[in-house]
Amino acid sequence: MEELGTTIKQIRQAKGLTQKEVYSGIVSRSFATRLESGDHDITATKLFDILERLGVSADEFRFIQNDYRPDDGEILRSQVMAAYDQQNFPQLSHLAQRYGQSKNPAERRMATIAAVLLTAYSHRHATLTPDMERLWQQIMYTKSWTLQEIRMGPILMALIGFKNAAVPETIRKMHQSCNRYVSELTDPFHVMDLRLSFDLVALQVLLGQGDYDQARDFKAEMMSGHLEQLTSEGNLTLQLCLCIWTWFFGNPSTADKQASLLRQIKVAPIDPGIRAILASWQQQAKRYHLALEKK
Structure with missing residues (x-):
């Protein structure tokens, strides 16, 4: 995942905006330059102000920061819920087993959810x-x-x-x-x-x-x-x-x-x-x- 400032710079340049248009009244030009170089952190309040200037939500920003991909936990969540909505219980069982011992907390959580849905449907009193x-x-x-x-x-x-x-x-x-x-x-x-x-x-x-x-x-x-x-x-x-x-x-x-x-x-x-x-x-x-x- 890219540095926060690097992603801001990427979005700004993609939209054809200058540093002045994005940062004026929020941070100084020198601060903005260091931020876009990955050499500075920024407060949440100022970050949200910058994202509003860019016309990007916080969720979209994270999506772009992750190279235009949802994070692994969100991908797995979508797979689990799609399998349940479609009553595809073999797929639900596969996801529960595959990620049940994952070291990634988000993946293991979704594997647990898959197991809950599978168990609730087939064995109510388990x-x-x-x-x-x-x-x-x-x-x-x-x-x-x-x-x-x-x-x-x-x-x-x-x-x-x-x-x-x-x-x-x-x-x-x-x-x-x-x-x-x-x-x-x-x-x-x-x-x-x-x-x-x-x-x-x-x-x-x-x-x-x-x-x-x-x-x-x-x-x-x-x-x-x-x-x-x-x-x-x-x-x-x-x-x-x-x-x-x-x-x-x-x-x-x-x-x-x-x-x-x-x-x-x-x-x-x-x-x-x-x-x-x-x-x-x-x-x-x-x-x-x-x-x-x-x-």
């Missing part, structure tokens, strides 16, 4: 490994979640099935954490999409545990917040949540029509997952209603 237990401790007992924990939200819900933890408290913590990042004007990190992904897992956990009263009441929480900030993918997740909810607590015929429309939507990365989820919960809802009729 015992947590020490790595899974550490992941639970790191996420659950963090007082205030930032984006890293928010992105782990669906993983946390998968772990809850093993820990017998209070689902409503975790839902409240997730929603409160997301609320700090979004307003009616903007959602710069797409946290509403992340929240809906979490809510989809949370709804399935509530239903899977037989907490039907809480699952019924959960609709109001799913529909709260700044839904106007959802992207098309977030809206798709919301419709999937509502379809499952309607099968259980609304008009099943209406849900059947919603499911038919959802199955026609082609979203390559997550299409197999949508079909599997719909097939599973449609059948479980039928069993739920049959049980109610027998009472």
Whole structure:
């Protein structure tokens, strides 16, 4: 990875900007020259001011600094989540085994997440490994979640099935954490999409545990917040949540029509997952209603 100043110089020259245009009023010309030569450090405040002049976000800066590549942890995270969304469990198992003993903490963390997802799907009552237990401790007992924990939200819900933890408290913590990042004007990190992904897992956990009263009441929480900030993918997740909810607590015929429309939507990365989820919960809802009729 390049020196911070070297990357700033690279971006500045690529955009055809002079040192005066970038650094004026922030640092002196001599400081800027030393910085771009890799001979000086800079405070976070001044760095952010310079990045704003360059028109580059902090995330993009790190991407450029890493030779226009995401870091290894982010690449692996994408592979893990893509495999889960596509219900590609052989690939998920491969990633868990390949990186489970890695000396890179980020890779080992993602290998643990792959193992959690794989175990949650296939063996609901399996015992947590020490790595899974550490992941639970790191996420659950963090007082205030930032984006890293928010992105782990669906993983946390998968772990809850093993820990017998209070689902409503975790839902409240997730929603409160997301609320700090979004307003009616903007959602710069797409946290509403992340929240809906979490809510989809949370709804399935509530239903899977037989907490039907809480699952019924959960609709109001799913529909709260700044839904106007959802992207098309977030809206798709919301419709999937509502379809499952309607099968259980609304008009099943209406849900059947919603499911038919959802199955026609082609979203390559997550299409197999949508079909599997719909097939599973449609059948479980039928069993739920049959049980109610027998009472």
